[in-house]
Amino acid sequence: MDELQCPACGERDGLLGHRRGDLIDVTCEACGQQWVRDPNAIPDCDRCGGADMEGAVKAIVEKSRGSQLSIVATQVVYLCRSCDERVLASYRVGRSPLMPDQLPTE
Ligand SMILES: [Zn+2]
Numbered sequence: 001m002d003e004l005q006c007p008a009c010g011e012r013d014g015l016l017g018h019r020r021g022d023l024i025d026v027t028c029e030a031c032g033q034q035w036v037r038d039p040n041a042i043p044d045c046d047r048c049g050g051a052d053m054e055g056a057v058k059a060i061v062e063k064s065r066g067s068q069l070s071i072v073a074t075q076v077v078y079l080c081r082s083c084d085e086r087v088l089a090s091y092r093v094g095r096s097p098l099m100p101d102q103l104p105t106e
């Protein structure tokens with residue numbers, strides 16, 4: 001069981017949860033990030049099989065006119081604390097959304 005933490009700003013205390021069936025809608029009072037928590041669906045790591053996962057916010061980008069990429073939405077993803085250690089370490093510093101592994105092409 002991992003502890004509940006805002007994937008966007010790291011807040012642990014100011015989180016509001018509203019149960020909705022099996023899911024929990026969580027709102028962070030500190031930064032306003034909202035996400036849905038499915039207590040049964042925190043994935044195990046597909047590389048090492050570990051369950052030590054940490055939430056992070058990932059950007060969904062679209063290519064707008066020209067070659068500019070703009071963030072159209074964010075989603076919460078779960079990263080492995082051992083396999084993705086370096087990504088998580090830099091994410092915790094700035095807390096800016098992770099960019100997708102594959103950027104859209106024309
Ligand atoms: Zn937050």
Ligand SMILES: [Zn+2]
Pocket residue numbers: 045046047048049050080081082083084
């Ligand atoms: Zn792993």
